[in-house]
Amino acid sequence: MNYKLVLRLVGKTLLVEACAMLLPLLVCLIYREDPSPFLITIPLLVVVGIVLSLLKSNDHFFPREGFFAVALIWLLVAAFGALPFYFSGFFNSYIDCFFEAVSGFTTTGASILTEVEPLPKGILFWRSFMHWLGGMGVLILTIALLPSLGARTLHLMKAESPGPVVSKLVPKTRQSSMILYGIYCVMTLIEVICLRMAGMPWYDSIVNSFATAGTGGFAVKNVSIAAYGSPAIEIIITVFMLLFSVNFSLYFLLLCGKVKQALSSDELRFFLIVVFGSIVLISINIWDMYPHDGSAIRHAAFQVGTIISTTGFASTDFNLWPEFSRVLLILLMFVGACAGSTGGGIKCSRILLLLRAIRREIRQVIHPRSVNVVKLDGRVVEEDTLRSVYIFFAAYLFITLGATLLISVDNNSFGTTFTAVVACIGNIGPGLEAVGPMGNFSFFSDFSKLILSLCMIIGRLEVLPVLVLFSGSAWKRS
Template sequence: MNKYVIFYIIGWILNIEAAFMLLPSICAIIYKEKSVFAFLITIVICLFIGIPLSLRKPKNRVFFAKEGFLIVALAWIVISIMGALPFYISGQIPSYVDALFEIISGFTTTGSSILTDIEAMDYCMLFWRSFAHWIGGMGVLVFLLAIFPMTDGESIHIMRAESPGPSVEKIVPKMRTTAILLYKIYLGMTLLQIVLLLLGGMPLFDALTITFGTAGTGGFAIKNTSIIPYTRYQQAVVTIFMFLFGVNFNIYYLILLRKFKESLKNEELKWYITIVTSAIILISLNIGGIKGFFKSIHHAAFQVSSIITTTGYATVDFNYWPTFSKVILVILMFIGACAGSTGGGIKVSRIVILLKSVRHEISYLTQKRSVKILRINGKKISNETARSVNLYFVAYMFIFTVSLLIISLDNHDFTTSFTAVASTLNNIGPGLEAIGPMGNFSNFSNLSKFVMMFDMLAGRLEIFPVLLPISLGISKIKSHKLTLPR
């Protein structure tokens, strides 16, 4: 294993995080908040560790899949440990465990919060937790690839480990150029949403933080009542952009190339639109008697877009919706957005592959002579992709079950415990009952919070990069046991 290149990249990650912290520091200066010192101290710590690591250029910069997965896992753990420091040092979140939970929820674009009074936080802290969504949405390592020269053979391992979905495709031949294009699209859509919200009369600070949460599909709000206080127009803008950020970014590249027919033929996009439309219609009909027809469509569209893209904003407390509508929202939690988007969940493409695999197996059992090939977008699904999807699903269900068992020790009601795991593992944010859109995660034990922190990281990094360090640790322990003298 090339340890030197791992330390080298981690060093650069810390330097980048220090640079990102300059923005909330400026925010603190603008609003004359004393919390600025917490960011300045953290910046110094990041640079104190990061600069020496990044100055030692490794002679051998070649690494493979194992190092790529390990780099991604360690990078997200390190930026979370450092990112929690401003909350803790400033005293805005007195418990470091809670501060770590909050920032992991931010970076993984989950949006689950331990805060009981969000509006009591300083502006710079609210900015940092929302900005963490924007950083984590596209991925800090994808940002590193965009600014840092690296061969395609190396960068593809990082891209595959950090990017959501069953497979990662290059938009253009060079991976670094792909990363730059992705960030250009990401930044362009972010700026467009900010402008539209400002045109709707939203204050600049609100427009920035809400857009960060929308772009990263994170959902940290700056109001205790989420998006409820804002106008119908502003909510509609957020609805549209939540949906758009849940689409595979490759589709936007095709649109920029004016390949409209090719983009519209994308099978995952068709499924995504169908699922969203169906859910909106069903929920609108179900809650129509409560809200009125047009209000029902508005709130159903917002919540469906929010949940399937794993954003987590809310315009209503859907805890009070009929059971049928809540069940639909829970199902959407698991489905998630498209591969190659900033959304979480299992992903629409994986669901499609699993359903096609079931249909293929039934066809094989009933018509053994016929040989059918699994295809998506007219292309054959490789055995490797089908295998990885099946293994992902098995690992997903195992982590979900174990997490639910541990969290149930807190003796919350079943719905709260079940949706707590669903919301953190799928990077949603709110669940139902005690952790609904107007609730929070503060009443869980530290053990449960650590389990949910693991789930948030596992969900954002597609499970396997997080399991690799654990697997390597177990292997080392076993090897040490074997060499112990009798």
């Protein structure tokens, strides 16, 4: 293990985080709030970042170092990102601050706050800005901003980027990162303008756009997006939640004029079928709960969008919906968004590959001598990729069940316990019952909060990097 190079990567990423904190510091100054939480944290980040980034090391960097570095960086970025919360005095303990910061950077949106409106605007801005930073990935941002990390950045990109297959948009990884963030910034800006035109205040438009772009869901109102009471705002956010759930590589193809290739994506078709099918089924199921003016369709579309994109906003309390709709939403929690998007969950591409692998096995049983392959977008999927999908699915399931068992010591109902874990490992935010859209995670013990925080990081990094971090063999120098 090349520890010095890993620590140097950590240091450079902490410097990027220090620069990111200048924005919420500016918000504090604009609204004449106490800037001390950021004035204390930023120098600390700068000192630690400079010391670590000056370490001398060789350039031996392999996949093991990549996975190890990514997991360590996400843990430390959240640990330092929690300090402004802690110094603000609005949180009960550092563990609560850490939970909130992990939820922010992993774009989960689960919160221990019972009320958010009393918090200073600078703290709320940092809370939502975490979503935006974590949505595309803090390492991808670092790669885009810094000319050289002294490492093979593709290993970092593969460890942090969601999806069974990770590839560069252009030959150079840094250019790919810059293209991704360029698309990300433009889409965020367009949403800010749309929300402002719909009547949302500038500040709210910016922070809610951060939360939508990162598919995070931290709102600045106690009852989330329902507080605005605006169908136009709900429709705009629904559209952008779904847009940010699509693989960003498809947007790159559209920019290159390859419209037919982008629209022929198997994963995109599967995603749209699941989304519109779920909206139709839930709309029928909840039709009698709302006035017959299209409200049922609007709320169904918003909640399907917020769950499958793993954003976590709420326009209504879906905890009160019929059991069929609630179960369908739980299933969508597992499915998640498209690979290569800012969303979480298992990912549509993996679900699609699993379904096609099952179909292949059935055909193989019926016709033993036939040659059957699994294809995606017209190309044969390698067996190594399928094997990684099987392993991911099994690990995801075992970790979900194991975490459910661990936090069951708090003696909450099974619905609360299980959906809390599913919501955290899927980076969704709200679950059902006590952790529903109008609930929070404050009643969990510190032990459970740490387990759920780990689940959020495991879900965001898609299992393997965190398992590598906790593997004894990864720490060996050989």
